[in-house]
Amino acid sequence: MILLLELVLVRYPEVVFDFADLLLCCTGGLIVLSLFLRQWGVSQCIQVFDNLSRQFFRNREGKRTGIIHYLRRLLKCWLLDGYYDASALEDALKLNFGIHQRMFDSLQPSFGTKVAVTATKISDATPFVFSNYNGLGIRNPNCGE
């Protein structure tokens, strides 16, 4: 995703942060927050996330296939409620972003880009939107269902 943005925007770094009025994403939230709120350059963003991915997933169990390996991964996911350690990911993020960095902290308080990250409730997968804005309109209570 970052690379697709790079093709479009990297040639015009002077205005890249002003192009978007609203950015909404799910798993790409970290990338969007880094680019548009922290105002990282595209190259810096690519490098940081490349390093983060290689550092965090370096212990991935190669290309093992087979029913035994698949069942073992499934059992691990079930017992630990996830395959990777989320606290280790949080430590890696703090290392790269700083321990005091909050989700929507921006370099410029008056910066206009509205950013939102999606999530779902664990009970019924109802979508939630975490945003750095409040809207003027009245949101339909069933919006997103």
Next chain:
Amino acid sequence: MLIFFRLFRPAQISSVGTFQDGGLKHNNPINLALWESRHIWPAVDKPDIVVSLGTGTEKDSLSLCAPSFRNVFQDGFLQRLRRFFVSSLQGQRAWTELWNNLDDRSREDYFRLNIFFPGEEPAMDDINRMNELRECVYLQPNSEYDPQRTTFALLVSTFFFELNGIPVYQTGRYYCSGIIRCRLKGSVICQALNRIHQATLTFMTDNEILGYFEASQDLCDICSRYKKMWILLYVIRRSLLRFSYKASYKERERSVGFHIIYSGL
């Protein structure tokens, strides 16, 4: 994005709740973005430009061929259930559904940038394929939604029309005068546009040409802001007026622009 929620446990946010990956419901959140934009700007009926960034799609998932049933292990109930679940999470699907609902005019303002995986979709945590996927971005120029066309549309979307007086009603029409401005740094936008298009660019409505894009004359020497002075045009009561910034692009006329809608006069 494929079953990211199984990689990490849900996150608990104190006094808010416990949450998991948003991709379970909206793996491509483009519809959420459109709904949110109405919530943020209720007076705006449609966005100027919508850009959707994909994370890759299997080419075979778009195939129109329907395979035959092989056996209960390869095509049995559990396998079909798994494939259905995986398919429902495909971000390209959400885009295709949205695209099918758009009329031809609206489609000019919607852009999807995505790649096809060289083979099967890689695992979410397969770092060995990162370089390969990175190369795909540069080796797969998509002829319909190429980055240059998207860039051009984004640049043009920074222009807007500002009335400098109340429209005058005369002989069944309203005559408006105003200024075309650019909301970002004019010198940078103009330079970028000239880099993309060497041909003459014009401001025009569906009825007439209003003027030519002349960066050297329209940019302020002091503040570098863009201002096209004294645009005069007529509108018919309750009609949709659209400025088109038209240029020849790869031997095909393309028109992008910004909207003016008025009512109540």
